[in-house]
Amino acid sequence: MxxxxxxxxxxxxxxxxxxxxxxxxxxxxxxxxxxxAQSYTLMGSFENIGGLKPRAPVKSAGVVVGRVLDIQFNPETFDAVVTMSIDTRYQFPKDTFASILTSGLLGEQYIGLAAGGDEVMLKGGDKIMKTNSAIVLEEMIGRFLFNKASESKDGNN
Amino acid sequence: MPRRIVLGIQGVGHRVIESVWRLGRASRFFMLMLMKSGTSMRRFRLIIREIYFTGVLSLIIIVVSGLFVGMVLGLQGYETLQKYGSESAVGTLVALSLVRELGPVVAALLFASRAGSAITAEIGLMKATEQLAAMEMMAVDPIARVVAPRFWAGVISMPFLAAMFSSVGVFGGYLVTVVLIGVDEGSFWSQMQSAVDFRYDIVNGVIKTCVFGVAVTAIAVFEGYDAPPTAAGVSGATTRTVVTSSLAILGLDFVLTAFMFRGMS
Known part of the structure; x- marks a missing residue:
């Protein structure tokens, strides 16, 4: 050839x-x-992160705006500190609410950001003050059963 | 009766010594080849020629098998996933199984039987017809001239072939599930992209193919060089190449997977 x-x-x-x-x-x-594009980091401490993992998406209004970088346990306050990197194109007010949500019934967990109304925006390294823990199914069922039991007890009396 | 037992034990000992000898010869041959690779690297044209024969000519079988493996994965995955109403996850299934396992392993098995056997037969026949001895007479080193270029060509071709296998397979899965069955295209790609991680899945797959490439071609060139210089010897060596390298691929795959994906979610 x-x-x-x-x-x-x-x-x-x-x-x-x-x-x-x-x-x-x-x-x-x-x-x-x-x-x-550049990103900036935000922190948030949660009472319970459920099954959140590093690299999980951070969404606002359903749009992915960043990812979870790192999850650590704070031994002083006994809660989980989640570090997330957010795209610099998206700025969030100081009083943004971060909660851990689940996509679908069995889907992956992600952090949902609900923007507040503050004039001042969050900067890199800031901590989100308002957080909402993950819903743990066992706790919910336990609470439900407990309520049921106390209800029936009331009914008997 | 005791004499027969002694003979049996002797047979076992003979086989063990023989295989240790072979392993030693293989290691020395491998070291020698690496030491002489510099010479053949300087004549890169030889390697290009061998890439044509081992890589380019293996393309058709790799691409066609990748397409069919991807299509079958798509069909079977859809069949099972739709029972749970999660047929949009079929993209994730196809891509992860191809990138992590099937791409590297099946491409390497095909490569071993398509190119590895050819390398062994060629080198073995060169030895049987005393071409290698003739080269040595002319002060041309057969390891630098014949063996090392084939080895490096195989090592270079293997990752490319496996990458093509995986991407054609993903395309085959797309063809069957999205175009034929009608799974939603957006969720097919987006679920795949959110599940397949570049570092953990794709880079690990490429590392696997590099290891398989080295293993397959090293076995092929050694079997060819070590073949008894007879017709039966060359045919036996070709068979051994395919068998040994297939087993090596599967064994190495288990070891690599155990290290790479242990405890990974």
Missing amino acids: QRTTMDLWVGLFVVAGIGALLVLALKVGNMGTYSA
């Missing part, structure tokens, strides 16, 4: 291979959602 034809085929092969890797990274994987 001609040397140049062979070179052409090998070149095409390598280009196609690199193209396939790029497709995997950008279209199949989450490299496309790693925005090159």
Whole structure:
């Protein structure tokens, strides 16, 4: 075979291979959602984070605005400190409410940000003051049963 | 009777010594090849030629099998997931199983039987027809001229082939589930993208394929170089290449998976 034809085929092969890797990274994987845009970090302490994991999405009005970077336990206040990185395009007021929500009944958990009405915006490294813990199903069922039991006791009396 | 037992034990000992010998020869051969790789790296044209034969000519089988594996995964995944009403997760299923396991492993198995066997047969026949000895007579090192370029060509081709296998497979899954069955296109891609992590899934898959590439081609060139210089010897060596490298791929895959995805959620 001609040397140049062979070179052409090998070149095409390598280009196609690199193209396939790029497709995997950008279209199949989450490299496309790693925005090159800068982000700033916010913190929030939660009484209970349920099943929240690092890299879980942070959503506001259903739109992904950032990701959970890190989750740590604070041994002094006995609550979980969640660090999240938020896209700089999105600014949130000081009195934004952060709660841990679940998408669907069995879906993954994420942090929902509900913007408040404050004039002052949160800056990088700030702490979100108003937080709402995750709903733990067992606790809810336990509370429900407890209420039921006390109700029936009242009924008997 | 005791004589027969002694003979049996002797047989076992002979086999063990023989395989230790072979392992030693393989390691020395591998080291020698790495040491002489610099010479063949300087003549990169030889490697390009071998990439054409091992990589480019394996493309068709890799792409076609990737397409079919992806389509079957899509069909089977849809069949099961729709029972739970979560058929939009079929994209995640197809992509994760291809990127993590099936892409690297099946591509490497195909590569071993398509290119590995050819490398062994070629080198074995060169040895049987005394071409390697003739080269040595002309002061051309057969390891630097014949063996090392084939090894490096295989190592370079393997990750590209596996990446193409995985991406064509994802496309096959898309074709069956979205175009044919009618799963929602948006949730197919978005669920896939939120589930497949670049670092944990794709980079680990690429690391696997690099390891498999080294293992398959190292086994292929050694079996060819070590083959008895007869017709039966070359055929036996070709068979051993396919068997040994398939087993090596599956064993290494278990070890790598145990290290990479242990405790990963």
